[in-house]
Amino acid sequence: MSPFPGHYSYAVTIFLMIAGLYIVIARGNLIKKLVGLAIFQTSVYLLYIAPGKLIGGTAPIVDARYAVYSNPLPHVLILTAIVVGIATLALGLALVVRIREAYGSIEEDEILEQDRASASEEHGRAA
Amino acid sequence: MIGEHLPALQVVVPLVAAPLIVLARRGAAAWLIATIASFVSLAIALALFVEVREAGVVSYALGSWAPPWGIEYRIDAANSVVLVLVALLASFVAPYAWRSAAFEVPEDQHYLCYAMFCLCLAGLLGIAITGDAFNLFVFLEISSLSSYVLIALGRDRRALLSAYQYLIVGTIGATFYVIGVGLLYLETGTLNIADLAARVAEVGTERPVLAALAFITVGLSLKLALFPLHFWLPNAYAYAPSIVSAFLAGTATKVSIYALLRFYFSVFGAHELFEVLPMGAILLALSVAAMMLASLGAVFQDNLKHMLAYSSVGQIGYITFGISLANQPALTGSVVHLVNHGVTKTALFLLAGAVAFRVRSVRFERLGGLARAMPLTCAGIVAGGFSLIGVPGTAGFVSKWYFVLGALEAGSWSMAFLPVVSSLIALWYMWRFVEVAYFRAPGPALAGVKEAPPALLVPSLALIAVTVFFGLDAPLTVGAAAQAAQVLLGGIR
Amino acid sequence: MRHYLVLRVIGKLLIPFMLMFALYVQFHGESGPGGGFQAGVIAAAAIIFYAIIFGLPTARKVVPDRLVETMLAGGVLLYALVGVAGILLGGNYLDYFVLAHDPVHGQERGIFWIEVGVAITVSGVMLKIFYMFAGRRRPEGAGE
Numbered sequence: 001m002s003p004f005p006g007h008y009s010y011a012v013t014i015f016l017m018i019a020g021l022y023i024v025i026a027r028g029n030l031i032k033k034l035v036g037l038a039i040f041q042t043s044v045y046l047l048y049i050a051p052g053k054l055i056g057g058t059a060p061i062v063d064a065r066y067a068v069y070s071n072p073l074p075h076v077l078i079l080t081a082i083v084v085g086i087a088t089l090a091l092g093l094a095l096v097v098r099i100r101e102a103y104g105s106i107e108e109d110e111i112l113e114q115d116r117a118s119a120s121e122e123h124g125r126a127a
Numbered sequence: 128m129i130g131e132h133l134p135a136l137q138v139v140v141p142l143v144a145a146p147l148i149v150l151a152r153r154g155a156a157a158w159l160i161a162t163i164a165s166f167v168s169l170a171i172a173l174a175l176f177v178e179v180r181e182a183g184v185v186s187y188a189l190g191s192w193a194p195p196w197g198i199e200y201r202i203d204a205a206n207s208v209v210l211v212l213v214a215l216l217a218s219f220v221a222p223y224a225w226r227s228a229a230f231e232v233p234e235d236q237h238y239l240c241y242a243m244f245c246l247c248l249a250g251l252l253g254i255a256i257t258g259d260a261f262n263l264f265v266f267l268e269i270s271s272l273s274s275y276v277l278i279a280l281g282r283d284r285r286a287l288l289s290a291y292q293y294l295i296v297g298t299i300g301a302t303f304y305v306i307g308v309g310l311l312y313l314e315t316g317t318l319n320i321a322d323l324a325a326r327v328a329e330v331g332t333e334r335p336v337l338a339a340l341a342f343i344t345v346g347l348s349l350k351l352a353l354f355p356l357h358f359w360l361p362n363a364y365a366y367a368p369s370i371v372s373a374f375l376a377g378t379a380t381k382v383s384i385y386a387l388l389r390f391y392f393s394v395f396g397a398h399e400l401f402e403v404l405p406m407g408a409i410l411l412a413l414s415v416a417a418m419m420l421a422s423l424g425a426v427f428q429d430n431l432k433h434m435l436a437y438s439s440v441g442q443i444g445y446i447t448f449g450i451s452l453a454n455q456p457a458l459t460g461s462v463v464h465l466v467n468h469g470v471t472k473t474a475l476f477l478l479a480g481a482v483a484f485r486v487r488s489v490r491f492e493r494l495g496g497l498a499r500a501m502p503l504t505c506a507g508i509v510a511g512g513f514s515l516i517g518v519p520g521t522a523g524f525v526s527k528w529y530f531v532l533g534a535l536e537a538g539s540w541s542m543a544f545l546p547v548v549s550s551l552i553a554l555w556y557m558w559r560f561v562e563v564a565y566f567r568a569p570g571p572a573l574a575g576v577k578e579a580p581p582a583l584l585v586p587s588l589a590l591i592a593v594t595v596f597f598g599l600d601a602p603l604t605v606g607a608a609a610q611a612a613q614v615l616l617g618g619i620r
Numbered sequence: 621m622r623h624y625l626v627l628r629v630i631g632k633l634l635i636p637f638m639l640m641f642a643l644y645v646q647f648h649g650e651s652g653p654g655g656g657f658q659a660g661v662i663a664a665a666a667i668i669f670y671a672i673i674f675g676l677p678t679a680r681k682v683v684p685d686r687l688v689e690t691m692l693a694g695g696v697l698l699y700a701l702v703g704v705a706g707i708l709l710g711g712n713y714l715d716y717f718v719l720a721h722d723p724v725h726g727q728e729r730g731i732f733w734i735e736v737g738v739a740i741t742v743s744g745v746m747l748k749i750f751y752m753f754a755g756r757r758r759p760e761g762a763g764e
Binding site for chain 1: 294
């Protein structure tokens with residue numbers, strides 16, 4: 001196998017993967033992080049689905065007229081993964097709503113600043 | 128008739144309990160269902176454990192689709208131990224939850240808390256029992272999603288941020304894992320773990336297989352909090368409700384370690400991969416770093432739960448240390464420590480929860496002289512600490528003994544000292560608790576503090592008794608672990 | 621938005637068809653694109669559409685919170701019960717082959733009930749998420 005596969009879908013997959021992961025790491029906004037996470041997960045959908053498609057292949061229903069079938073299993077797996085992804089995203093957004101209510105901000109650095117302030121206050125009270 | 132369906136019921140019982148709890152809605156009924164589901168899971172796990180010891184391997188084809196096409200539940204000596212551990216800890220945490228959750232979780236969320244607990248239990252049992260790599264991902268996400276919710280139930284607002292951070296890290300970990308499985312699937316065309324093992328060996332060291340190994344390792348290491356990837360763990364455990372930190376500390380990371388074991392030994396074991404990639408050396412370096420640095424981190428915490436969480440990262444280092452040595456005694460040590468540390472750490476977090484119940488804080492400044500107010504709880508924490516340190520007669524000693532044996536078998540005297548040095552650090556951080564609880568005068572925070580109620584004390588002290596029992600009756604756990612190690616090592620050529 | 625006559629009339633006209641379409645997608649799932657997930661989301665979208673036009677309290681009267689919670693638990697239970705039915709009829713868990721005399725027919729019957737369970741749960745979850753988010757008020761002083 002050559003280091004650069006001939007299928008351009010891999011290039012798209014890897015681009016999405018890296019772009020998503022970069023957003024998660026580089027952005028401080030909690031919503032943007034979730035967007036990056038969703039992109040990252042989407043790259044996996046492509047990784048599974050693209051090789052499942054055969055050009056000229058049909059749905060795998062046995063019939064005398066067809067000889068070439070696409071593999072249905074990746075689709076089933078990714079349907080599951082999509083549901084998992086949606087659940088993760090919904091839960092993440094719900095957490096951000098709660099964080100916003102508790103801290104009044106969705107910027108990670110501001111929230112951590114508040115945490116440090118309350119931690120030192122706690123420390124001061126106890127001493 | 129029921130007997131042959133035990134593998135399916137192992138997962139289905141807690142899975143069905145969750146919607147039943149949502150339908151029941153009332154806190155007391157919800158608790159009862161969750162507790163019964165935990166006990167039934169334990170009974171099933173024990174029955175399977177016995178069956179595996181006689182039959183060797185129990186295989187169950189879900190939906191009667193024969194493996195490797197359908198999803199297979201496959202129980203052997205290795206995962207039967209993990210099943211018993213998870214169900215056992217759930218059976219101790221569930222009775223404890225009655226008082227603890229009533230105190231720490233808002234009343235209108237009780238039933239949701241118990242529903243999530245059951246889902247988490249189902250997910251963890253599912254990871255352990257399944258013989259299908261993608262199914263493992265689904266169960267990983269079921270357990271993770273429910274644990275994010277459980278952590279966010281903590282009263283402190285920092286619980287929300289910890290849950291969010293855990294969600295990001297956990298999802299990246301699970302996605303890395305699924306990328307790895309995807310690459311393996313592309314290369315071999317199968318998802319069944321036993322089938323993968325045979326086909327990966329045929330493929331050779333193709334680049335996708337190497338990439339798959341790397342992705343799966345990093346993904347699972349994030350989930351099991353291997354040293355530099357552990358940053359999500361301390362806050363998540365410290366700010367979660369007590370029952371949640373206790374349950375997750377003993378089970379979630381342990382089950383991920385099992386998944387790593389499964390992939391390293393059963394899937395990639397029969398492969399020359401490990402000669403191409405220096406996985407053992409990397410894992411060894413990180414484990415040693417965890418044993419030393421994370422344990423040192425535990426020394427400098429000012430909060431009991433934080434200290435226990437950092438100690439968990441250090442103790443996970445021991446388990447991966449055994450994995451990296453990959454010989455019979457070291458791997459036996461890993462499996463034994465997986466059980467022993469799970470039991471010990473859950474017991475300690477339960478006791479920390481009892482402290483939080485009475486004192487309403489687990490910060491060391493407010494715990495001065497605690498032993499006078501709560502003698503039994505403190506004695507329990509000290510006994511659990513002995514097990515963390517590895518004092519002879521406790522469970523921790525047994526596993527550390529096997530790590531030393533494993534290092535000696537690997538031919539390295541210097542490595543045999545590493546567990547000993549790390550034990551000294553454990554002694555240091557447990558001493559900090561002893562110093563605070565026994566040698567300081569009671570502060571104003573302890574005015575009117577009594578011993579914890581029996582509803583909390585009995586389950587946690589019973590679990591401490593289990594650690595001592597595992598320490599005194601070592602052949603019981605070691606026998607099972609040695610068989611597990613044999614099965615895992617059997618995957619290696 | 622209940623004061624906009626056009627919206628109200630169009631909404632009342634469309635919602636029955638949306639629900640019908642959900643049922644079509646549900647039962648067409650065996651022989652074409654469709655199934656429980658899609659059907660559940662479409663049915664929930666119809667209710668959410670209703671809530672947007674007539675307000676959340678009215679929608680909560682039509683589809684109360686208790687019903688939504690029962691739906692999201694009931695669907696999962698139905699799914700699990702199909703699995704248990706497989707055991708009771710002498711097969712493995714989630715075994716559809718034994719659900720009817722003819723294995724192929726059994727597969728059809730099994731997936732039918734599974735999809736019903738999925739649809740109920742998915743629409744329950746979608747509505748629950750909508751109710752939770754829509755019912756939340758902006759905290760005092762936090763608004764821009």
